[in-house]
Amino acid sequence: MEFNNDYTSAGKGAKHRERQRRALVRDEARSKPNRDQTVAAQSRGEGTGEKGRRQRPHDVKDRIRRLHLDHGLRFDEMCARLKQDGYLVSAVTVSAIRTEFVQALKLLISIGLVDPDELEKHRRKRPRARVRLRA
DSSP, X not given: OOOOOSOTTSSTTHHHHHHHHHHHHXXXXXXXXXXXXXXXXXXXXXXXXXXXXXOOHHHHHHHHHHHHHHHOOOHHHHHHHHHHXXXXXXXXHHHXXXXXXXXXXXXXXXXXXXXXXXXXXXXXXXXXXXXXOOX
């Protein structure tokens, strides 16, 4: 004798509830897992920065600003370098953050708080960022 007291197989909408349950199980079997949670993505190091830790928004912002400040990279070079370092950032994000930083830097130069000669000297001391661009 079965002691089923939850009434899932009885009552006015039993067939409808059973169809819904089957459809839900079928949809779960078909759905793709989240890209960040897959084993393959973790083995490739996606979703992490260059040091293997999870990306945080301010880390990405700092990296974009550093790339421009240290190397003066163009937009396409910066996107390629970030991808090479393992950052998952859209081109729109890179463009917005870089443009905002460039404008702020130009303002600081025009006011006189940043010396453009010192900035160039700083960039010359840094090794040129090696970037592989698609041909």
